[in-house]
Amino acid sequence: MPPFTGRTVFEGFVGQQFRNLFGLGLGAELFYSFVIIVCSLMIYFGTKELYELSSYKGIKYFRQAFLFFAIAYFFRSFIKFIVIYFNVKGVIDFFPITFGTTGILAQLLFLYFSSMAIFYLLYSVMWKKWNGRSYKLYLFHGIAVVIALISVLSRNPLVYLGLNIFLLLTVIFVVYTSYQHKKNKKKGHNLYFIYVLLSLFWILNIIDTLIPRFFQGLQLFIYLASTFVFLLILYRVIKNVGAN
Amino acid sequence: MVKRERLDIIKDILSIIYQNRNSVKITPLIRQSNMSSTRFKEYYHELLEKELVNEIINGGNKFVSLTNKGYRFLEKYNTIVSFIDEFEL
Numbered sequence: 001m002p003p004f005t006g007r008t009v010f011e012g013f014v015g016q017q018f019r020n021l022f023g024l025g026l027g028a029e030l031f032y033s034f035v036i037i038v039c040s041l042m043i044y045f046g047t048k049e050l051y052e053l054s055s056y057k058g059i060k061y062f063r064q065a066f067l068f069f070a071i072a073y074f075f076r077s078f079i080k081f082i083v084i085y086f087n088v089k090g091v092i093d094f095f096p097i098t099f100g101t102t103g104i105l106a107q108l109l110f111l112y113f114s115s116m117a118i119f120y121l122l123y124s125v126m127w128k129k130w131n132g133r134s135y136k137l138y139l140f141h142g143i144a145v146v147i148a149l150i151s152v153l154s155r156n157p158l159v160y161l162g163l164n165i166f167l168l169l170t171v172i173f174v175v176y177t178s179y180q181h182k183k184n185k186k187k188g189h190n191l192y193f194i195y196v197l198l199s200l201f202w203i204l205n206i207i208d209t210l211i212p213r214f215f216q217g218l219q220l221f222i223y224l225a226s227t228f229v230f231l232l233i234l235y236r237v238i239k240n241v242g243a244n
Numbered sequence: 245m246v247k248r249e250r251l252d253i254i255k256d257i258l259s260i261i262y263q264n265r266n267s268v269k270i271t272p273l274i275r276q277s278n279m280s281s282t283r284f285k286e287y288y289h290e291l292l293e294k295e296l297v298n299e300i301i302n303g304g305n306k307f308v309s310l311t312n313k314g315y316r317f318l319e320k321y322n323t324i325v326s327f328i329d330e331f332e333l
Contacts, residue, residue: 059328241327
C-alpha cells in the first residue's frame, strides 16, 4: 500500500499527467520566494516611519514578523535550490552529501526564523493582553531554537509534521481565544482569519520545504494561496500607510 | 488600551505646542495638557528623547517647540491609529 501523502491523494484524483503539468522547477521556486520576500520587505520598510514616529510595540512586532518571514524565505529558497539542483529527496538526505553542513545550517536557520515569524505575528496581536512582558519573547526565541534543533537532529518527517501541526494548533488556539475575548468585534473584520490562513500556508510551506514529496503536485496551489495571503496583507498595509 | 492612551497623550502635548505657534513655556504646557507634573515629566522626557520636541532658551526662559519629527507625528497620527486598528496591534 502506498504511503498516505498529499501526493498519493492528489494522484488518486487527477493522475500523473496533471501532476507533471504542475511540477515546479527551480525557476518557479525562486520566483515564488522572490515575490514573497519582496512583499515581506515592502511591509517591513513601508511601516518603518510609523514605528519610528510612534515607537509602538505592536507595530514593532508586526514588522519583525515580516522581516523574519523574508529571512526565512531566503533560507527556504537556498534549501529548495539544494534539493532541486542536486536532486536529493529532501533535507533528510543532507547529511551524507558534501554540502551537508551548509544545508543543515540553512535548515536550522530556516526553521528558527519561520517559527519566530509566526511567534512575532502572534505577539503583535497579543502583547497588550500579555502585558508586554518581554520574557515571553525570550521564551518564544527559546521554543524556536528547540523546534529547529529537534527537527534537524531527529531527521524524521513525522517529527517535522508533528512540530508544525503543534505550531499551527497553538496559533489557532491563541487567535481564537483572543477573538473570543475581544469586546469590539467589528462586522466583517476578518483579520484573525487572515492571520490563521497566513500561519496555515506558512506551515504547509515549511512541510513542503522539509518533505518536498509530501505535497508534490499540490505545490502550485499552496504557493498561489500563500502569495495571495501575503499580497492581501501588503494591500491592507499600503491602503493604510500609502504607496510611498 | 494603555498604549493607545499613550499615543493620544503624545498627540495632545504636540498639538498644544503647535497651537501655541510652536513655542510654549513648560508651565502652561503642563496646565493645558491636564496632567500631573510627575506624569507630564515622564512623557516630556520621552518626547525629548525621541526628538519630537526640543527646548529653546530665549531671554533666560525655556520654550518648547516641535521638531520636524514632531510635525511629522502630528501629520501621521491618524495613519498610525488607523494602522493599529486595522491590524489589531
